[in-house]
Amino acid sequence: MLDVAEQTASALAEPAVWRHKDLLDTDTLTRAEIELILATAEAMREVRSRPVTKVATLRGVTVVTLFYEQSTRTRASFEVAAKALGADVVNLTATGSSVEKGESLIDTVRTLEAIGADMVVMRHAASGAPYLAARHTGASVVNGGDGRHAHPTQALLDLFTLRRHLGSLEGRKIVIVGDVLHSRVARSNLWTLLAMGAAVTLCGPATLLPWTLAGRSETGSCDVTSDFDSAIEGADAVMALRLQTERQAGGLVPSLREYVAGYQLNAQRLARARAGALVLHPGPMNEGVEIAPAVAHGLASVIEEQVANGVAVRMAILYLIATARGVR
Amino acid sequence: MVDPASGLDAALDVLLRDGAIAALGPDLPCDAAIVVEARGCVVAPGFVDLHTHLREPGFEQKGTIATETLAALRGGFTTVCAMPNTEPPPDSGPVLSALVERISRDAVVRVFPLGCVTRGRAGRELAEIGELAAGGCVALSDDGSPVGDPGLMRNALQLLAALDLPLSEHADDPALSAGGVMNEGQVSERLGLKGQPAAAEVAAIARDLTLAEMTGARLHVAHVSTARGLELIAEAKARGLRVTCEVTPSHLFLTEDAVFGEGPQPAYDTNAKINPPLRTENDRRALVAAVNAGLADAIATDHAPHAAEDKRCEFDAAAPGISGLETALGTLLVQVDRGELTLPAMLRALTIGPVRAFALDQRVPHLGRLEPGATDVVVFDPAERWRVEARHFASRGQNTPLEGQEIFGRVRAVVVGGRLAFQREGTGV
Incomplete structure (x- = not known):
């Protein structure tokens, strides 16, 4: 387990290319990776300030938001971010889906992958749930908040x-x-x-x-x-x-x-x-x-300002993950 | 050949005839029908487990009497005590007799049933304690549902004292542990999981010891997991209370860190979710010391097989428990090899220790001993290393946090009731 000291040691380690399939927490990010996200977000903020706020970078990429808990800003922010990059967005909530019929989290994310989801943004009341999902799907999982664990x-x-x-x-x-x-x-x-x-x-x-x-x-x-x-x-x-x-x-x-x-x-x-x-x-x-x-x-x-910046930062994360997946 | 009850530790032959040990000695005449070559092996009394979940009736997708007693056999256990959290639970004479009948039909090792303390294990009304005792229960327990009401607990202990039966208690104060899914501490705070504080167990042990003293009953504290809990038990024993306790191989071998896993990223390993939870390294060391000192009367597996879907889910939702019968000896011998546990202390806690805790030798003479008349023997090679692969378990439960790990000690042969019930292929006949 990483403690505070190890955390810092790993943060000081080098490279600045995004290689991760998922973003589950910030605990294993190096300082260079964090800087990369911030720099990319700065560029996205510039995109957002143009007269035409949309680009086509993620055209053909399907982003599913899978929310087992209620949310206003996080989900809307991800949706706006994905759409601003030209991705297709599908919104799912636990109510009104097969989750209500007792489908397990693993089956749900596998189904989403089979349907063609490239990325799943999920929120769940159970700490660690996105880790379980990420282990069982080839789609990229972005943690939109899990229990009291991470956001x-x-x-x-x-x-x-x-x-x-x-x-x-x-x-x-x-x-x-x-x-x-x-x-x-x-x-x-x-x-x-x-x-x-x-x-x-x-x-x-x-x-x-x-x-x-x-x-x-x-x-x-x-x-x-x-x-x-x-x-x-x-x-x-x-x-x-x-x-x-x-x-x-x-x-x-x-x-x-x-x-x-x-x-x-x-x-x-x-x-x-x-x-x-x-x-x-x-x-x-x-x-x-x-x-x-x-x-x-x-x-x-x-x-x-935090709320506004949220869109740029989420655009950066979706973009970096898509790049790591080979989508350009 | 090691017999902790008599202190025997020597290279000898053992001759079984007509369903029991006939002789122990050097160079016994070899005219037997079956000869098991045990050179380099340890020959010991068959292991006795005070805490086994067979799951039948009611949860056959997790395990059955047939599959789980086979797992016991392959792990070297010739006697298991079946916990009563079945559906229906044995809380009355008729349910118990149906269970005993199933056991006599399907079990491949000795099985002693435990009955419930309260009806339906619900903690409200007493179960039919007298009938359960008459029907052959070796102890009573509400298992994972501790008896919350101290008044009811007192009454149960009084009734059991008169019957001279132990009450095996999962010591836990639910008001402190409610909702907790792992040990409360550094790892739970790091992972954002609700914890069970050590105090929930310690406070319950203090209450139970107080009531045991008041009633004169035999109290058995199941799967002690905390250093402080052990101190209370040591003090009670020193004052002459009739208290015994067990520790599990899981709590001896693993800590709360197993939930996080080895990697930099948390694993949220549901196979490391058990109840009581895996504790700290300090607690683990205290448990090891308690086995070596004999303070822990028994090493009990708390073998808890689960179906795959019970563990392939969110950590909060996962069922607690480890399928442990087939890895118990292996992890204990790793600890012997490390110099943590001594072999005699380990064997005592697997044989005569548990037999005395539940007075099982009053039911089957010579149980837990290697002596003429004894009928259960285990032969294992303490040096053989093997890798845990749950898909090869005899148990229906493949839920182990040890998957892929190398552990020590293979059971070569097991004699139950005087009959060679198990022999691993490739060992000499």
Whole structure:
């Protein structure tokens, strides 16, 4: 298993050609591969700014979005990205498909491959499900979020957004606050941020933290703390995570009120961060819970930019994977 | 020739006549009808497994009495204790007698049934404990569904104390472990899987030991997986409680890392999903030490065969369990070779240890021993190496996390009830 130290070692290793069939997480990406994605996304962003926002690079490529869990932005973002590259897109959800009739995940992805799917973008409630799918199909699998494990395209679009504002992330202090334990966004962000040399702090109520992920390495570090007011001190960027309201019923937080008092990203707290610090949120937001509306829509917020960048980053990923598959 | 019960460890001949050992000694006259050449091999009492899932009735797609007892035989086990999580489960006299009848028809090794503690293993009303005892159950257990209600557990223990039968408990506090699919810790946090904390087992062991002391009952703690759980059991034993425990070859050999796998990318190996979960290296070492010290009375396989579709799915959805009868000896001997386990301690925990835990020699004299009158013998070559290929298993369950691994020790011949029941091809006759 990769720990934080090995993670960084592998991130420092060379080459910059995309060779992977799938994108399942950011944990095994080298720094060079991450840079390649970011550079490609920059080019895609330029494509998106042209008068005609569509190209024909992926003409004849079939992309299936297979969503076992609900999603607005991720699915729409992938669909727009695939179409912007000229791919054919088929959208499937668990309801209204043979999944409801008890079809296994393996059979479903094999069927999609037989129908002609080149790439399957999937979201699933079970951590690890895309790994199972990827092992059993020749189609490329792109993880659109699995359980509480990983959400690699979100992490890459977050990184893309951070980089556009901060430049190098070397030594930058990035705070991720909220329900980190149950967050696939936080995990995937941790791996990319470590690879790029950031100092990451995971912060939230003690019951919602993955304490064993704390560690230090040659390029990056990960601190885990439940003290938000100290954690945010001097931060270059703060990412607030959605608090699922069922955490209160599950006995993990005493009350929403107490959560807001201790962990809401508001103007007072943001004032403790470095001047000009960025505010991020992967969405969907519970405004007034994990983030104050004034901060969510304030000058420091790059939340809408994240969403826009998501399309460019997903275009880059679909493009690189298609290239590795020999589709040009 | 090794007999942990008597301390025998010598190069001898063993002569079986009329269905039992007639003599042990050097250079016995060789006029027997069948001669098994065992030079370089270990000859020991047939292995005894306190925790086997035969799956029949109800789950024949996973295994049957015939297939799983054949797997036992090939693994060197001449006695298995069948866990009661079948459908229907043996929670009353009539269900038990139907099971006993099937066993007498199909089993190729000795099978002792366990009965349920509560009706339907549901943890609400007591099963017909007296009838189950009279029908031949060697212990009672609700298996993977621990008796949650401490009041009901107390009553069950009181009834069992009067019958002098052990209660084999899967020690787990479901309020702490609910939804957990692997050990809670570094790997579960890395993989985003819900974990079962060690405390769920430790807290349940503490409760069960307290109730065992209160009632004077015989408590058997099934598949202990935590270092702290072992400490509690050691303390209870030191104070004279009638408590025994078992550990599994899986928990002795593997850790939570098996779920992640060897590669840089996580494997989410459903074949490494078991209950209780594989724990940390610290726990694993404590289990090994407990076998060597005799604190663990038995090595029990928790053999849990599953159909392919039970494991070819998402990790959260996969059924817990390992098909372990045919690899148990092999991984244990790897650990002997590494110097982790001692051979005498390993053999004790496979023979006389489990026999004493469930008082099985009160039912079959000489069980777990090599002495005149004994009828079950295993011959194995401790040095032979072989590669695990689940498709060659006799068990219907091909669910093993050891696929492709090289392990040690091949069973050459097995005598059950005085009869040569198994002999591997190519071994001398």
